[in-house]
Amino acid sequence: MGKLFGVILTIIALASAYPIVTHMYVQPVDISTHGHAIDEQLADTMAEAGLSFVLAQLLLAFCVWKFSNRKEGAKVFHLWGGAKLMVVGAFILVGTEVLALGVFGQKAWAAVYFTSPKPDALQVQAQAGQFAFYFRYPGPDGKFGPLHPDKIDEGNQNYFGLDPANDVEARDDIVTAELAIPVNREIHLLMHAKDVGHSFYVRELRIQQDFVPGLDLSLHFTATQAGRFEILCTQLCGLGHYNMKAYLNVLSQEDFDKWMKQKASEQ
Amino acid sequence: MRMRNVFMAGMVIFFSVSMMAPARPSGGTVSGKITYEGTPAKQKPIDMSKETSCAKQYATPITTETVVTGPNNALVNVVVYISAGAPDEAAPSKAAVFTQKGCRYLPHVLAFQVNQELNVLNEDQTSHNIHPLAKTNREWNKSQPAGSPPIVEKYDKPEMIAVKCNIHPWMHGTFAVLKNSHYAISSEDGSFALPNLPPGKYTVTAFHESYGDQSQEVTISGSETKTVSFTFKAKPY
Numbered sequence: 001m002g003k004l005f006g007v008i009l010t011i012i013a014l015a016s017a018y019p020i021v022t023h024m025y026v027q028p029v030d031i032s033t034h035g036h037a038i039d040e041q042l043a044d045t046m047a048e049a050g051l052s053f054v055l056a057q058l059l060l061a062f063c064v065w066k067f068s069n070r071k072e073g074a075k076v077f078h079l080w081g082g083a084k085l086m087v088v089g090a091f092i093l094v095g096t097e098v099l100a101l102g103v104f105g106q107k108a109w110a111a112v113y114f115t116s117p118k119p120d121a122l123q124v125q126a127q128a129g130q131f132a133f134y135f136r137y138p139g140p141d142g143k144f145g146p147l148h149p150d151k152i153d154e155g156n157q158n159y160f161g162l163d164p165a166n167d168v169e170a171r172d173d174i175v176t177a178e179l180a181i182p183v184n185r186e187i188h189l190l191m192h193a194k195d196v197g198h199s200f201y202v203r204e205l206r207i208q209q210d211f212v213p214g215l216d217l218s219l220h221f222t223a224t225q226a227g228r229f230e231i232l233c234t235q236l237c238g239l240g241h242y243n244m245k246a247y248l249n250v251l252s253q254e255d256f257d258k259w260m261k262q263k264a265s266e267q
Numbered sequence: 268m269r270m271r272n273v274f275m276a277g278m279v280i281f282f283s284v285s286m287m288a289p290a291r292p293s294g295g296t297v298s299g300k301i302t303y304e305g306t307p308a309k310q311k312p313i314d315m316s317k318e319t320s321c322a323k324q325y326a327t328p329i330t331t332e333t334v335v336t337g338p339n340n341a342l343v344n345v346v347v348y349i350s351a352g353a354p355d356e357a358a359p360s361k362a363a364v365f366t367q368k369g370c371r372y373l374p375h376v377l378a379f380q381v382n383q384e385l386n387v388l389n390e391d392q393t394s395h396n397i398h399p400l401a402k403t404n405r406e407w408n409k410s411q412p413a414g415s416p417p418i419v420e421k422y423d424k425p426e427m428i429a430v431k432c433n434i435h436p437w438m439h440g441t442f443a444v445l446k447n448s449h450y451a452i453s454s455e456d457g458s459f460a461l462p463n464l465p466p467g468k469y470t471v472t473a474f475h476e477s478y479g480d481q482s483q484e485v486t487i488s489g490s491e492t493k494t495v496s497f498t499f500k501a502k503p504y
Contacts, residue, residue: 075302130433130436131435156308156331157313157437165503240394242395243317243318243393245317246317266312267311
């Protein structure tokens, strides 16, 4: 019976490694300049963690096979060093693994988060609120008008709380429900939560960043492929969370200019 | 035999009178037109792309309805009602119906009486969460998945209540909860009429969701029709 358990463990370990080793799951298309680094990092993590998992399971299966069905009263074999060696060994092993992932991962992480966008990056403000995203472009003057939370009037599409009557800079701001961007141009996304925590997730951009109320966070990225992609909220934010999404529309520069003109006329 | 003739005659008179009653004018009328002066805020197209089942119902996007205007500066969706001078009335038995269709509130402004039954319907393929922002009445918000039965509610105090949907931020409407049955909502040409007013002195109030309210005094004697008009100041922002 013990030997059978060892065999089953081996089958489970190898069967669960199979779809990952053979890339059975197709990854979504990567449309960003930094996405390949994230993909490599994920692949490295999967290889490292997967290898450790399979080896540990095989070791367990071996022990179950070798030491099961012992006779009553037989002498118990103790590994040299006892529990202390095991604990210290585990710390060193796991510590090295985590450290290695961090060191190799910094090229994926730091290149995205710890660098500044180019000065000519297109600035767009993203606002997350229950249960929709809205985006704001600064308009021809290149400046965002100040926000006045008391002026928020959703019935009149004033989702950001702009006061065009008093703020000249707010008059040409363009507010939209979709995030349209030109292809191959760096975007500097300024993130702002209206109420609770939300998240900005675009699978194809390999970006997932939380919105935190009270914190001005920002992201920068460059999309390399035109198309329409989903922006999802991946932070449970309330009753309508399941329904909180918007679209990322990556356009050619020409189409983007046309779109911008159209949106400006609707304001 | 004699008794029977008298009875028949009585019945004939009774029926004639009761048939005539609705046709007989039972009082005066206040009518008029609501207009605006100035430039009203631009009504913007609504992007519903996040809710595909609603977005596909419109060939061109619908616009916001915070200020709806008609020809000749007519102001639509203004609630005109008797705010003083008329006695409070018991609620009618017919329910007021507020429908969520195409991620929009129909009608945009719904007037009904204190303690009158309010039925909220969801005719969409998606969930809504209706949230009337009551201040003097008890505030509530209720989730209504597609295909669920009507929400039945009542308000026990008069109030103008802004209504929003907690799931679709662009959805916006107004409840006007009133003390009596003398109310009207200005039509496409800005006109309104409050018929069947017994003789007396009244305060007529006009309420617009973006421009607030205005009142005028009017005295009705007999079955006359008095004209009362209101002009709201519109601002571009």
